[in-house]
Amino acid sequence: MFILDSLLIGSLRFVLDKVIAAAETEAQDDSALREQLLEAQMRLELGEISEEEFAAIERDVLIAIREIKGRQQGPISMSPDDKITGVDIQSYDESEK
């Protein structure tokens, strides 16, 4: 029974790992989302979906892409060794243009 259990748990764990990896990849990588958008564009050209349906898909995909981008940039973190030595400021005067 023990062997069977460990086998079962082992394979379950394997599958779960894969699922988590796939989810992480999806969370980090927007290529799947881009493909989803391209697919929606193809369907729109073929008349399989309406402009409204496309707009809804496009909105969802863009939100998801933005989320990924946000996560990739992540919060600014500092290690205790980091020191702020100065601030670089660039000013831009509209009238000089």
Next chain:
Amino acid sequence: MHAVAEAAGGLRVLIVSTDPAHSLGDAFDTTLTATPGRLRASLDAVELDAPRAFTRWLADHRRPLGEILEHGTWLDREDVDALLDLSVPGVDELMGILEIDRLARGERKARKARQEKYDLIVVDTAPTGHTLRLLSAPETVAAVAEVLGDLQQEHRLIREQLARVGRPEAADRLIAVLADQARETAARLRDTDQTAFVWVTLPEELSLAEAGDGIAALERAGITVREVVVNRVLPDGGPCPICDRRRSDEAKVIAAIRRRFGRGRTVRIVPAAIKEPRGLTALASLARRRAEGLGLRAKDTKKPDRLRTQRVEIGQQPLAFSPKPFAEASLLFFGGKGGVGKTTVAAAVALWLARADRQRRVLLLSTDPAHSLADVFRAEIGDTARSIPGGPPNLAVRELDAAHALATRRAQFESALDEIAAAIGVEGGGGAIGTSELMRLAPPGIDELFGVLGVVDARGEYDVIVVDTAPTGHALRLLEMPEAAREWMQVLLRVLLKYRSLVRPGQLAAELVELSRSIRELIALLRDAKTTRFIAVTRAAELPRRETARLLTRLRRLHLAVSAIVANALTLAPRRCARCRAVRAAERRELTSLRKVCGGRCAIIQTPLAAPPPRGVAALNRWSKAWLAEP
């Protein structure tokens, strides 16, 4: 005339028209169909209907073709059917060459009935550019056979090695037949014992330049031109400033034709008749005169008279024509029968549009593979848009060179073909198609495809695009192309979506979506009478008028607005010359008929004959002042 002469000489002759805009029936003053009809003893005539012939050919070969596609790809029956139902660009040339081959061999039924085939087949081809495409069609057929052979290869190996079946199946036989037909037709075209090419031209500088390019292209392809016919040469007559100037100009052109093309070739002169010869009797009489060598020697040996070289413009009274049909449009097409002066009129209007508003960016685009823009402007013009020396800076001119465009975008097309091949599961990627002859050829239909792409590309850059189209049949093909291209893109998109789990849609899918959208916009634009206008250019003579009437019917079916018919090169102010007066009277009658063709739905614009024809920016501007109100 040639066919009538040979038939009278005792040969069994078939005359075939391969121009999608047929006028053979008009010439014989009868109605011709796609099956050979008897005109008189030993003379039959036929006007090919290429799309119908293709449907029939496809019906005969659908099963083996479908099998090749199913064996060589992972497409299923549904995909294959969708592909086979698509209209094929260049079908006129591809079917034209296969039909000529079929007729030359004699139809199977006829052979069974122990009837002999014809002794001679006279082919009346489409104007220059597309004749060159027709003559290169055997190479395209050979390339198609090669691609089909590659697709069939794996299946053939499996049958031979695993099933040990050596007997060729229907698909193998079809590939072999296509390859044979292509080889034999290509050889027959180049066999001087079997084929003679007669070049028919007009005694005009523009036609001379076109003849030069055309004959050179034929000779490069190994096809010999035996005879040059100069048609509609002004015959001798009483003194007249107009006719004299024209005779002198024509004599110069004829002398140049003899000098450039006369060596080893017969040069024949056919005089201009006030009423075009129509019907068997008129043609037979012309043929008899040719045989007897009578009356056809318009004095072409006469030296140009120095006293008569002043420029004559006929009917210089301003017609103050309101340019409504041109103004405000963003897409203007000029089309009509070969040799009526489309390019000259299109060039004059493009110059006028650019002068009228210096802020307006105008592109004049020629989509006729036999370009004349460079000759009309007397300037160097190529495949990239450029301005004309001495012309307005807001006018750009481009002579579309489809073969060149294909070559420069070859890498792009190859990667697209690779993606298609991968998406449909062709072994070894796009190798079968990409590296085949197809990419090295300029296959028939390519001029229309790139013409449409040229318009799509230019739309963002220019406010007005003036398109100087190829003669009638192929202008219609160009206008049908957006719909056909969209159907192709839809089938491809559907296939890419269907197999997306096997092959992820990539660059190609994104480009197809983009292109499909642009073409959808173009189709909407074409149907919008506010933005798109078609101007039919014609001469006030019966044959061009009949062709114009058919053109208008076809354009209306395509939902295209025809805003004007230009009756070009009219003898508006005949002086005392009897010939000019007779011509004017005939033109007046034709103008009345043209108004009926228009049915009050378009303007009739009359342009005066100019001798010499207007060439170069200054001359074109001067000429258009006589019929277009100044901006």
